[in-house]
Amino acid sequence: MLLIFVAMPGGSIAAVGDPADALDKALAREKMTGIAWSMVDGDRIVVGARGLGDGPAGRALRSDDRVHVGSIAKTIVALGVLRLVSEGRIALDQPVEQLLPGVIFDNRWRATSPVTVRHLLDHSAGLEDARLWHIFSAQTGANDPLAGLIARDPSILNIRTRPGQIFSYSNVGYTLLGMIIERATRTPYEQWLDSNILLPIGMGDSTATFQTQQGAARDARLVWGHQDRGDRVAAMPVAVRPAGQLTTTPRDMARLAQYLMGDGRVGGAQIIRPDLLSAMARPRHAAARAGLVHGYALGLGLFDRGGHAGRCHGGDIVGFRAMLCLYPEEKKAYFRSINIDKEGADYRQFDRILIASLYLPATSPSKAAPLADTYRGWGGRYVPLVSRVAIGRYPELLSDGIDVALSRSGATITHDDGKIVQLVAAGRNLLRDKDKVRPSHVLHPDPGGGQLISTDFRTYRRAHWAERPALLIGLFAGVGGLAYLLLVAPIVAWRAKRPIISPILIIFAICPVVVALLYVQPFQQLGDLTTGSALLALVTAALPIALVWQAVTAARSRHAGRRIELLATAAALQWVGTFAAFGLVPLFLWK
Numbered sequence: 001m002l003l004i005f006v007a008m009p010g011g012s013i014a015a016v017g018d019p020a021d022a023l024d025k026a027l028a029r030e031k032m033t034g035i036a037w038s039m040v041d042g043d044r045i046v047v048g049a050r051g052l053g054d055g056p057a058g059r060a061l062r063s064d065d066r067v068h069v070g071s072i073a074k075t076i077v078a079l080g081v082l083r084l085v086s087e088g089r090i091a092l093d094q095p096v097e098q099l100l101p102g103v104i105f106d107n108r109w110r111a112t113s114p115v116t117v118r119h120l121l122d123h124s125a126g127l128e129d130a131r132l133w134h135i136f137s138a139q140t141g142a143n144d145p146l147a148g149l150i151a152r153d154p155s156i157l158n159i160r161t162r163p164g165q166i167f168s169y170s171n172v173g174y175t176l177l178g179m180i181i182e183r184a185t186r187t188p189y190e191q192w193l194d195s196n197i198l199l200p201i202g203m204g205d206s207t208a209t210f211q212t213q214q215g216a217a218r219d220a221r222l223v224w225g226h227q228d229r230g231d232r233v234a235a236m237p238v239a240v241r242p243a244g245q246l247t248t249t250p251r252d253m254a255r256l257a258q259y260l261m262g263d264g265r266v267g268g269a270q271i272i273r274p275d276l277l278s279a280m281a282r283p284r285h286a287a288a289r290a291g292l293v294h295g296y297a298l299g300l301g302l303f304d305r306g307g308h309a310g311r312c313h314g315g316d317i318v319g320f321r322a323m324l325c326l327y328p329e330e331k332k333a334y335f336r337s338i339n340i341d342k343e344g345a346d347y348r349q350f351d352r353i354l355i356a357s358l359y360l361p362a363t364s365p366s367k368a369a370p371l372a373d374t375y376r377g378w379g380g381r382y383v384p385l386v387s388r389v390a391i392g393r394y395p396e397l398l399s400d401g402i403d404v405a406l407s408r409s410g411a412t413i414t415h416d417d418g419k420i421v422q423l424v425a426a427g428r429n430l431l432r433d434k435d436k437v438r439p440s441h442v443l444h445p446d447p448g449g450g451q452l453i454s455t456d457f458r459t460y461r462r463a464h465w466a467e468r469p470a471l472l473i474g475l476f477a478g479v480g481g482l483a484y485l486l487l488v489a490p491i492v493a494w495r496a497k498r499p500i501i502s503p504i505l506i507i508f509a510i511c512p513v514v515v516a517l518l519y520v521q522p523f524q525q526l527g528d529l530t531t532g533s534a535l536l537a538l539v540t541a542a543l544p545i546a547l548v549w550q551a552v553t554a555a556r557s558r559h560a561g562r563r564i565e566l567l568a569t570a571a572a573l574q575w576v577g578t579f580a581a582f583g584l585v586p587l588f589l590w591k
Contacts, residue, residue: 017357024050026349033226033340034061037354038250040261040333045254053223053339055230066205066222066247067337068235069322070315073246074174075256076208078121078280078299079272080181080193085117086264086273089184092118099180103150107159117180119163120173121298124285126161127170129388133527133590134171134239142210142237146179146189149239153591160386165286165447166459167296168386171243178242189242200266202255206248210237222247225319226340233319233341236524244317250335257326257333260300260311281311287454290444291430294456300326303456304436305348306355308363321347325355332358363437369427370408375443378451379406381468382460385452394582398471402460404453411441471578478575484568485550492561503546510539526589533589541586547573 023035027050034051053061084090090099095114097103105115107126119125133140134149149172150157156172178189185192190208198206211219212235224232238244248256260280264272281302282288283295294302300311308327315322322337334354338347383401387393403414411423411431423431423441430439446452451462486508490500517532547569554566579585 017359018046018048019353019357020048020050022353022357023048023350026353027051030342030345030349031230032338032342032345033230034223035336035338035350036061036063036065036067036223036250037334037336038063038254039335039354039358040254040257040331041358042331043258045251045258047250047254049250051339054232055224055226055340056232061223061339063250064205064221066211066219066249067322067339068211068222068225068315068317068320069246069248069253069324069337070244070317070320071171072253072313072315072322072324073208073242073244075260075299075313075324076193076197076246077174077177077181077189077242079197080189081117081121081177082272082276082298083196084181084184085276086270090117090180092116092121096120096176096180099183100176102147103157103176103179104154105157105159106155107163109159109162113163115159115163117177118284118298120170120177120180122164122283122285123167123169123173123296124165124283125163125170125173126159126166126168126386127173128156128158128160128390129169130171130240130243131156131389131527131591136524136526137239137528138236138522138525139528140237140239142241143188144237144239146175146182146242149175162447164284166385167283167285167287167454167457169296169388169457171240174243175240181242190245197271198252200269200271201259202266203248203252206246206252208242208246210241210245211235211247219247223339225317227319228340228342230340236318244315246315250337253324253335254333257324257335261326261328261331261333286444286447286452287442287459290442290454291428292439292442292454292456294438294440296456301456304433304438304440306352307435307437308355308360309438310355316341323347323351325351327358327360330358330360332360334358365437366426366432366439368409368424368432371406371410371425371431372428375429376406376408378443378453378462379404379411381463381465382453383463383467385459385461390583391587394579394584398468398475401463401468402453413441474575474578477571478578481568481571481573481575485565485572489565489568492565496559496561498559503542503549507539507542507546510535514539529590537586537588540584544573544576544580544585547576 033055034053036049038045038047047063049061049063051061053059053065085092093116095116115125181189181192193208211222213222213224214234227233263274264270264277280298281300283297288295300313302309303312310325310327312325319341320337320339324335326333336350336354382404384396387396399416401416405412410425413421422434424434426432426439429443431441433440440455442454444452453460485504493500514535521530521532551569554562554569576585
């Protein structure tokens with residue numbers, strides 16, 4: 001690897017690697033479009049780019065091009081809130097309902113644990129993540145009032161866990177922070193952040209306002225995002241824009257990193273209190289109180305990547321995947337933005353290359369220490385405590401759990417997809433992934449009863465041994481029942497000289513039409529009321545009605561062959577009932 005030597009203040013010499021060739025090879029290996037990056041070493045900045053900024057046109061990606069960074073926008077919003085806190089205009093532990101009178105959380109813990117500004121910043125408020133229409137809607141305007149998010153659907157303010165206890169990523173939470181900025185400053189949050197955060201810290205080539213690659217207001221320097229096959233995709237407005245709308249350059253992101261690793265001053269003026277900056281990426285939720293230092297707080301997360309613990313934030317948005325990581329003790333950082341959203345690609349390899357190029361000092365893994373006797377009996381089946389989105393709850397309970405086997409020296413975690421992770425005991429209730437340098441898992445009690453295991457990004461609860469078998473039995477029975485009704489029952493009816501056509505057959509005959517309509521519509525309308533989504537809602541609403549009709553007619557019949565049909569219908573109906581209980585029947589993509 002080529003070394004670049006830069007002079008540092010005081011005459012010292014620091015070496016940083018040139019990652020260009022390695023990144024170029026990784027792009028080719030993954031068949032990706034392009035990557036722009038920057039690296040920080042003290043007060044020095046190195047920027048670069050490889051690949052294409054416009055794949056179909058063959059235009060090269062330049063290091064001064066502008067890119068989208070998705071959720072890294074949350075770090076900027078967090079800085080805006082921390083500036084307001086530093087100026088005494090709001091407080092971190094102030095209840096959100098005091099700042100936003102129109103916002104009323106459905107919070108059963110309100111009396112003792114109201115949702116605060118800190119909870120929103122830390123993703124520990126207990127809020128759900130974004131709905132489909134929050135991200136994919138052709139009806140969303142670039143300047144729509146943020147409060148419209150709540151006016152359209154107040155149910156997004158449902159609090160699922162006690163505020164401050166559990167990390168659960170929420171784009172809705174950061175949209176509320178945008179509303180707090182607007183109410184405190186009487187200015188659109190984008191304009192205020194541009195003037196009071198981005199410009200003061202030297203990010204003059206960046207903006208929180210909406211920027212796109214096409215139309216009359218297009219930004220000629222903004223590179224195109226790309227989809228899986230390399231097709232161009234333009235930016236689109238989203239309803240949760242404070243959580244993911246930022247246009248910037250690699251150099252500006254390096255300046256952001258330098259500011260975050262500093263004392264909060266700009267030109268001698270204290271913009272943000274240094275204690276607030278140092279509190280970023282220092283979580284305070286239940287897992288942190290139980291001993292896990294990794295996690296998210298105040299707009300940054302402390303994550304272990306490439307054998308080094310850094311303060312990071314990733315960002316995924318249509319057409320782009322970005323990452324920012326800081327290493328304050330060494331005053332080093334890196335940023336990268338890849339302008340293609342490619343399923344199954346290994347994006348982490350780009351981070352490993354850039355981390356290696358920073359030449360960070362080697363970090364020794366935390367020492368192994370026995371697991372306390374108290375926790376050795378905590379093995380068993382664990383499932384996610386909460387889901388980021390409500391409609392994902394049922395599939396997560398079925399296929400996103402873990403089996404935990406504990407011993408004095410560590411643990412073996414087997415994921416439902418077959419992945420096996422070996423953990424080393426790191427003392428008392430802590431466990432460390434063998435590929436990490438610090439503890440990555442913590443065992444801790446649930447204040448509401450039960451046992452939990454948390455990582456930096458997720459908390460699992462210990463499930464009853466019969467929970468998954470019951471769900472699987474219901475699944476197989478339901479699939480078997482529907483298969484009988486669709487494939488066998490018509491043959492039995494034909495042999496008995498009864499009508500073959502039934503409401504169930506009609507409904508499933510319509511399903512290919514629904515799939516075709518959803519497939520041909522633009523993905524930008526996935527969260528809109530369209531012909532395809534309306535027909536999907538009608539079909540899923542009609543399904544339980546059709547099953548009840550089939551069960552009643554089978555029960556009234558004296559024909560022996562219809563007894564099996566009745567059992568099959570009952571099996572299918574219980575499965576559809578499970579879907580309904582999890583909010584999947586009827587299925588409204590636009591809600």
